[in-house]
Amino acid sequence: MSATKTKGAIPVSHYQQRQLEAYAANIAAQKFDLTRHKCFISYHAADTDEVVRFINDFGTEFIAKTVGVTDEDDFIDSENSEYIMDQIRTKYLGDSTVTIVLIxxxxxxxxxxxxxxxxxxxxxxxxxxxxxLAIxxxxxxxxxxxxxxxxxxxxDEDGIDIGYARYNVYPDSKSTLRDLINDAYxxxxxxxxxxxxxxxxxxxSASCP
Incomplete structure (x- = not known):
């Protein structure tokens, strides 16, 4: 699988990803709540500032697992796609039960x-x-x-969700996000x-203006 970087892409190192994961862990630690779910946060590096804001706003409502795949991973050039997917699951998604994609x-x-x-x-x-869950x-x-x-x-024609996942605008409260995560779980x-x-x-990756 090609590791070629798309022109204009913003490279992210493991160090930067782990900094964000540590920050999210500190936010989550501000609240003791055994009912929270472990969530993997998937996002584009260009949106890091908005991801930090999301964690600031809602990071007490879930246990974040935010370290994602980067060009530094040694498995991304493997021709065995099943191996790549297993590595992503084992190394990054881990024991998360909900994936939140920040759009x-x-x-x-x-x-x-x-x-x-x-x-x-x-x-x-x-x-x-x-x-x-997409936000x-x-x-x-x-x-x-x-x-x-x-x-x-x-x-459906009435705008009622009938698919597996949900796509929502930026939540207006912590309780709203908690309900969305519980629904996804x-x-x-x-x-x-x-x-x-x-x-x-x-x-x-595709080019994006």
């Missing part, structure tokens, strides 16, 4: 976001599927949805039959 302007274009969502929805010997960041107001997320968002069983992970994995 910014160019999130749709990032191959690593696609890989993280694919691995989240993959039922394997290593792990069960995650619930899936619109301010910069993502007019952006398209990431394709694999879009495959799992469906609404429950969907792993209640809406499992609606899950769609058939799309081929993105090989490279």
């Amino acid at each position: 910014g302007k160019c999130t749709w274009s990032r191959r690593y976001v696609d890989w993280e969502v694919y691995s989240s929805l993959r039922d394997s010997k290593l792990s069960k599927i995650n619930g899936l 619109q960041l301010p910069s993502g107001k007019d952006s398209q949805l990431q394709a694999r997320v879009r495959d799992n968002i469906e609404r 429950a969907a792993r069983t209640s809406r499992r039959h609606l899950l769609n992970n058939r799309r081929s994995r993105r090989l490279n």
